[in-house]
Amino acid sequence: MRSARFYGPNEPLRLEDAPVAEPGADEVKVRVRAAGICGTELHFVEGLYPPAKTPMTLGHEVAGEVAEVGSAVENFETGDRVAVYYYLFCGRCRWCLRGFQNLCLALRGLFAFVSDGGFAEYVTVPAHCLVRLPEEVSFEEGATLCCSAxxxxxxxxxxxxxxxxxxxxxxxxxxxxxxxxxxxxxxxxxxxxxxxxxxxxxxxxxxxxxxxxxxxxxxxxxxxxxxxxxxxxxxxxxxxxxxxxxxxxxxxxxxxxxxxxxxxxxxxxxxxxxxxxxxxxxxVGNSFAELEVAVDLAARGLLKSVIADVRPLDEINDALDALRAGEVVGRVVVTP
Ligand SMILES: [Zn+2]
Ligand SMILES: [Zn+2]
Structure with missing residues (x-):
């Protein structure tokens, strides 16, 4: 699948083919329809915060459609519209049980920081990381809710x-x-x-x-x-x-x-x-329940996403340059 990958600081992201993981029993493969570009992307690109591995697919604001479900997944099916919670939390540790999945002690992944993120055609995540996206919320808005809101x-x-x-x-x-x-x-x-x-x-x-x-x-x-x-x-x-x-x-x-x-x-x-x-x-970051709240507020028209631009994935480096120059009001979203 096509993806935009980070190789090192002060280098443009490389658009290249990367493997997509097949979903395990409790996982879901999501076709990414929109991925927001966050200020944190610049922190990676400028070397402030190194990701855990390179190459790394950046992007942690992801919305899309369920493309495939694992054998044990009961509450989602192919075609469901979803926002993805980017901390792929364990659900069992001290902090997950207290509702602070952003502090999870045994993360299964963390988009862009620890594991490949959403500047790609697909992401594979635990089903418990998905929030249903109602029709009133577009994929572009849904993506921006995942981090900024x-x-x-x-x-x-x-x-x-x-x-x-x-x-x-x-x-x-x-x-x-x-x-x-x-x-x-x-x-x-x-x-x-x-x-x-x-x-x-x-x-x-x-x-x-x-x-x-x-x-x-x-x-x-x-x-x-x-x-x-x-x-x-x-x-x-x-x-x-x-x-x-x-x-x-x-x-x-x-x-x-x-x-x-x-x-x-x-x-x-x-x-x-x-x-x-x-x-x-x-x-730092947010909890799973807070993503549910963000989606609910957006669906009710109480929280507006400011979407500055929607661009194809191929233009991601131009979009990062615009963000760095301070020219962007709100979020730029890419559509892989
Ligand atoms: Zn962010
Ligand atoms: Zn945990």
Whole structure:
């Protein structure tokens, strides 16, 4: 089958033929109809986070149709529309049993990080990793739900954002634009930060009360909170420039939530955190139940996916270049 594979940092993905695994008894083979390109793809390509093996098929936002089912699979059949949960979790370990499949101790695979992902015609996964995709949700939207939207649901839960609180979303890519909508749904006041006018306009359309540049945000948050500061700051950029600004926006008992990966160190004064009881929290990926919630919210029209472009798999390297250049508002989806 055709697939787009990573061989090493700072090299384009290679479009080539790769084997497709036949489903075991409890597994399902899914024909990929759409795969989203996440910021994490750039982390691999730029060498921040090496995948467990090379070559590796990247892509962890996958939606498609069931093409083949293993002998023991009862609840799915050929032709079913599905979103794929990209942590191929064991279902038996301490963290799976507590509902944190993103922390599974015995993963059977993890798209793009540990095992081949969805920039390919097929993926083979345990049937328990599938969420049914209703007709109201397109494959393209379904794919983006698998990481960007679902990761925001997880981050919201980590932040314990309460109605009436003020949330700052630093970064308005795929995850940020979902967070804007979800924080709004929860009854928070939402300030989005980006350097891109297009992204700021999109954040406003999706419900941000204010969408501003980094230079403006201190004043805006100050005005909005009567000088008290933000209750939650979601840090989605993680650069040396953004992290001190994010920290400076927090009010008393404020929570700074890091989402995803950064290679940059952050210097903090524990004393400064202690006196205001501020906290730094971290959020990685999402749980299986959160993917079910994301699909449900999308089907009910409460969570919109911003799809910047849909491209054939052959154009994946161009799409990665556009993402790196900061030109993409929302998600680019490829159709293998
Ligand atoms: Zn992702
Ligand atoms: Zn597990």
């Amino acid at each position: 679902t990761t925001s649901i997880h981050a919201l839960s980590v932040a314990e954002l309460q109605p009436g609180e003020t949330a700052v979303v630093y970064g308005a890519g795929g995850v940020g634009l979902s967070l804007v909508q979800l924080a709004r749904l929860r009854g928070a006041r939402v300030v989005a930060i980006s350097r891109s006018e297009y992204k700021l306009a999109t954040a406003r359309e999706l419900g941000a009360d204010h969408a501003v540049t980094p230079a403006q945000v201190g004043e805006v948050v100050g005005d909005l909170t009567g000088g008290l500061g933000a209750d939650v700051v979601f840090e989605l950029v993680g650069s040396e420039e953004t992290m001190p600004i994010a920290l400076s926006l927090l009010g008393k008992r404020g929570r700074l939530v890091f989402i995803g990966y950064t290679g940059h160190p952050l210097t903090v004064s524990p004393l400064a955190l202690v006196v205001d009881e501020q906290q730094i929290r971290t959020s």
